[in-house]
Amino acid sequence: MYDKGKVIVGLVVFLGFATFPFYNNIGKKSAVPEPNLKTPVIEQMVVKKCIEPKEIMRGEHMQILNQWRDTVVREGERKKMTIGGVEIDTSLQKGCLHCHSNKKKFCDACHNYLSVKPYCWDCHFDPKERDV
Amino acid sequence: MGAIMSFVGVLALVLIAILGAKANLHLVFGVLFPYAAVLTLLIGLTVRVVRWAKSPVPFRIPTTCGQQKSLPWIKHSRIENPTTIWGVLVRMFFEVFLFRSLFRNTKIEMHKGPHLAQGSSKWLWMAGLAFHWSFLIILIRHLRFFTEEVPFAVSVTEYLDSFLQIGVPLLYMTDLVILGAITFLYFRRVIIPQVSYISLPADYFPLVLIFSIAGSGVLMRYFTKTHIVGVKAYTMSLVSLRPMMSMPEGVGTIFWVHLFLVCVLFVYFPWSKLVHMAGVFMSPTRNMANNSRIVRHVNPWQTKYKGRTYVDYENDFREKMISVGVPVEKQESESAEPAAEKE
Numbered sequence: 001m002y003d004k005g006k007v008i009v010g011l012v013v014f015l016g017f018a019t020f021p022f023y024n025n026i027g028k029k030s031a032v033p034e035p036n037l038k039t040p041v042i043e044q045m046v047v048k049k050c051i052e053p054k055e056i057m058r059g060e061h062m063q064i065l066n067q068w069r070d071t072v073v074r075e076g077e078r079k080k081m082t083i084g085g086v087e088i089d090t091s092l093q094k095g096c097l098h099c100h101s102n103k104k105k106f107c108d109a110c111h112n113y114l115s116v117k118p119y120c121w122d123c124h125f126d127p128k129e130r131d132v
Numbered sequence: 133m134g135a136i137m138s139f140v141g142v143l144a145l146v147l148i149a150i151l152g153a154k155a156n157l158h159l160v161f162g163v164l165f166p167y168a169a170v171l172t173l174l175i176g177l178t179v180r181v182v183r184w185a186k187s188p189v190p191f192r193i194p195t196t197c198g199q200q201k202s203l204p205w206i207k208h209s210r211i212e213n214p215t216t217i218w219g220v221l222v223r224m225f226f227e228v229f230l231f232r233s234l235f236r237n238t239k240i241e242m243h244k245g246p247h248l249a250q251g252s253s254k255w256l257w258m259a260g261l262a263f264h265w266s267f268l269i270i271l272i273r274h275l276r277f278f279t280e281e282v283p284f285a286v287s288v289t290e291y292l293d294s295f296l297q298i299g300v301p302l303l304y305m306t307d308l309v310i311l312g313a314i315t316f317l318y319f320r321r322v323i324i325p326q327v328s329y330i331s332l333p334a335d336y337f338p339l340v341l342i343f344s345i346a347g348s349g350v351l352m353r354y355f356t357k358t359h360i361v362g363v364k365a366y367t368m369s370l371v372s373l374r375p376m377m378s379m380p381e382g383v384g385t386i387f388w389v390h391l392f393l394v395c396v397l398f399v400y401f402p403w404s405k406l407v408h409m410a411g412v413f414m415s416p417t418r419n420m421a422n423n424s425r426i427v428r429h430v431n432p433w434q435t436k437y438k439g440r441t442y443v444d445y446e447n448d449f450r451e452k453m454i455s456v457g458v459p460v461e462k463q464e465s466e467s468a469e470p471a472a473e474k475e
Contacts, residue, residue, distance in 0.1 A: 059357030
């Protein structure tokens with residue numbers, strides 16, 4: 001092999017970067033987050049139901065929130081929705097966080113796990129934590 | 133022909149992945165293939181590089197694009213015609229990060245007359261640069277699925293990539309750029325007759341494959357959605373070498389497709405033109421200093437020439453020389469002594 005030194009240094013650097021995820025995590029058991037649903041409001045619900053089934057909420061909650069923001073902030077129209085017979089504002093603060101009053105254990109659990117930083121909190125202030 | 137073949141080929145791969153998902157062959161598609169693919173990629177690339185390094189480059193063969201270092205009053209182009217390691221490093225930097233040599237791409241056209249016209253053509257360079265940089269940024273961004281504590285560099289990349297804050301999940305600019313650039317690169321090969329003429333299936337296939345990988349990723353993120361927490365739980369289990377024994381529920385067929393296509397890319401990588409990723413560093417026309425007139429370069433396989441002195445010559449031919457009367461420096465009797473010692 002010619003230019004051994006340089007070639008080996010190059011290979012080591014490449015392999016170092018390429019295998020980083022492996023040696024960084026080998027043998028570690030990472031905790032998979034489970035959003036916590038134990039809040040005072042949800043505990044009292046007879047039928048524990050969100051506006052849509054879990055699978056849809058999991059994938060689409062950000063789009064739903066975005067639509068709400070557009071209708072409220074840009075079109076000036078605040079609609080109501082009904083959950084378990086209770087009328088609630090289409091609002092992050094008064095809607096979602098009314099039941100899910102545990103941002104740290106609900107929103108942040110998955111967002112932090114996946115390094116997602118939603119810009120909700122650029123405008124909304126962090127709610128007071130209320131969980132069971 | 134190649135364009136259609138590679139299209140069908142990738143379609144077949146997608147079908148295989150879908151069948152795998154339907155049959156729920158997790159141990160094959162979710163454990164065996166990813167590990168085998170990563171191993172093939174790493175070992176394959178290493179083997180290729182070592183094999184390249186074994187072939188001697190006896191002369192300095194840099195392509196020079198500027199004035200060679202010469203007399204002090206002639207301006208020397210330090211980067212385009214480097215004579216030192218530093219010049220080479222700067223040149224390689226431009227080559228690897230900005231595709232300097234592709235920047236010189238020219239277009240030749242025949243006009244009425246007939247007369248030949250040559251002009252600069254930057255489209256290939258631009259699309260190439262857009263494609264490669266997007267791919268790199270996307271790769272870095274994906275580290276968020278492979279690290280528990282997401283490194284700062286990765287978060288910053290992600291933040292900058294989604295800086296425009298369009299829609300939710302936030303639109304990554306590189307997602308648009310990579311799809312656009314690959315589309316351009318593909319149609320460039322299909323539409324321009326001269327390029328189409330020299331294009332092989334091996335030229336189209338990687339483009340279609342990478343387009344499908346990016347496309348399935350875009351679909352998963354913005355449209356069909358997947359169970360992303362499940363995906364990360366799965367990817368983390370892979371890199372911690374404690375693979376899950378079944379795919380988490382809700383990740384969907386599209387994730388199987390994405391994963392399988394990435395595995396195919398990894399396996400395909402070391403044996404195909406894609407290995408230019410390593411090759412760009414090993415290209416002697418770029419990584420050598422043009423110092424042929426400054427340093428003496430000796431052929432690496434040159435056998436050592438020990439030389440032959442007059443004493444050797446006389447030792448060999450002394451008897452014959454004496455017999456024909458050629459004068460010698462040492463007489464027979466004197467030179468016989470070392471021979472006697474040998475006995």
